[in-house]
Amino acid sequence: MATSYDKAIALIDEAHALDPKKITKEDKEVPYELHYAQKMSHYLNLRCPNASETLRIAIRSQHFRRWEVPRDSYPMTRIGYHAWRTFLKKRQAELASQICLDCGYSQEDSEQVAALIRKEDLKSNEETQVLEDVACLVFLDDQFEEFEKEHDEDKIIKILQKTWGKMTEEGHQLASKIPMAGRPQELIQKALAG
Template identity: 40%
Template sequence: MTGDRAAVLVAIDAANAADPTLEGGRPAALLYGERMTEELHRLFPEAGDVLRIAARGQHIERWTLPRNAFPEGKPGYLTWRREQGRRHGARLAALMADAGYDEAAQERVGILLRKEGIKRDSEVQALEDVICFVFLRWYFADFAEGRTAEDLQRIVEKTAAKMSPEGRARAVAEFDLPEPFRGAFLD
């Protein structure tokens, strides 16, 4: 299972540096990967290589498969997300193979990115908690603009439902969540 994690992270960053979408003058996918790594280090400092690689590469080259390539509505969105997870897993597995990781590690990164076993697999759940923290910390405010209070409540409830009980408790402690959003994390 041992490979060169640093080489994989450099390759992920190089791929994501090509993102044409900029955020604060930097490629958005590169910035997202850095934010995922920061949150993972903070929330799960003992995370192993595969989880660290999955977090950094969770959105690797996401822009190459745009959402508008799929039908509108929930079924189209879910199909797009499944395909993104599959593609990201395959892309990271190839980078891991190049860096000396064995097939088990390559398969495992795909499981994490496809979120297979969420709520049952501690690493899949850890990745999901990190994703939710990154969303709340960096993207929720912009995401909320132009949405109704009812839509936001539904989105917050779905976000909280994806998280572990420990993740929800930590979110309540770390974020100044207004009511009724706070209640979604207290179940």
């Protein structure tokens, strides 16, 4: 019989599978947000193999139904970007929390999932910091190479330095094991030397 956790993950992944953006992995077309969620879970297993169910669900829900609120639905400014991110965190937290309730989790556990997705108490809550490490690791491993092609070097170096600053020493150790070559590796070396 499926547990509350199994049911919640299945519902979250069903939603991820609806993402219209597709990427090709191992000669197979995969919805991007499903790929992203699986990558988040992969890095969580490396960073914190004994993570609680609430953290595992929050990690899996990090970009929950994100494609429904495109970036360009907000002004293409720094303020617009932050407003978009703030709205997404709140929305994703509410949606994931409701899935938890529907799958039999307590109000307290469901609210914990929501608080993690909103990244509350980042510097004082160990689980929130683990989530931040994992999000940074996925960015470096899965999104950075594409990201660096779209921005000038100064901006990239600042973003890399900010990303590195958000991570714990455990996160840094895992990041140093991500295979990189060429320009991405060069940019990271510059960022960390600065």
